[in-house]
Amino acid sequence: MADEAKVQFDNKREMDAAAFSQAAYVLGQARQKVDDTEMGERALKYNQLLWSIIQADVAEKDNALPEELKANLMSLSIFVDKQTSKGLTNPNEELYDSLTNINLNIAEGLMEGA
Numbered sequence: 001m002a003d004e005a006k007v008q009f010d011n012k013r014e015m016d017a018a019a020f021s022q023a024a025y026v027l028g029q030a031r032q033k034v035d036d037t038e039m040g041e042r043a044l045k046y047n048q049l050l051w052s053i054i055q056a057d058v059a060e061k062d063n064a065l066p067e068e069l070k071a072n073l074m075s076l077s078i079f080v081d082k083q084t085s086k087g088l089t090n091p092n093e094e095l096y097d098s099l100t101n102i103n104l105n106i107a108e109g110l111m112e113g114a
Contacts, residue, residue: 013110013111014110014111016107016110017106017107017108017110017111018107019050020050020103020104020106020107020110021103021104021107023046023047023050023103024099024100024103024104024107026042026043026046026047027043027044027047027096027099027100027103028096028100029043030042030043030044030091030096031093031096031097031100034091034092034093034096037091040087040088040091040096041088043096044084044087044088044091044099045084047080047084047099047103048080048081048084050103051076051077051080051081052077054073054077055074055077058070058073058074058077059074076102076106079102080099080102083095083098083099084099087099
């Protein structure tokens with residue numbers, strides 16, 4: 001395991017963009033097999049973990065992001081939480097598309113600023 005290649009990032013924005021891209025990929029895989037409840041659950045929980053980290057980061061007192069951006073990220077994270085709950089009980093392609101698109105848009109925005 002020590003021989004595994006590690007991905008190097010030039011900055012935090014690039015690393016965050018990769019995390020959102022990875023979550024979008026996992027959700028996309030689950031969308032393709034929407035009847036595979038185990039895969040869907042893993043994808044939704046992975047995405048929820050990412051967004052929980054975002055919530056915690058945004059809530060930190062020393063977070064230097066502008067207040068409006070922090071509020072927008074918190075609102076998105078609440079939406080993601082609600083969609084995740086729906087998806088765990090009733091997964092469907094539209095739900096996966098919605099979450100995937102959010103993640104890809106965030107990743108794209110992060111890369112534009114990197």
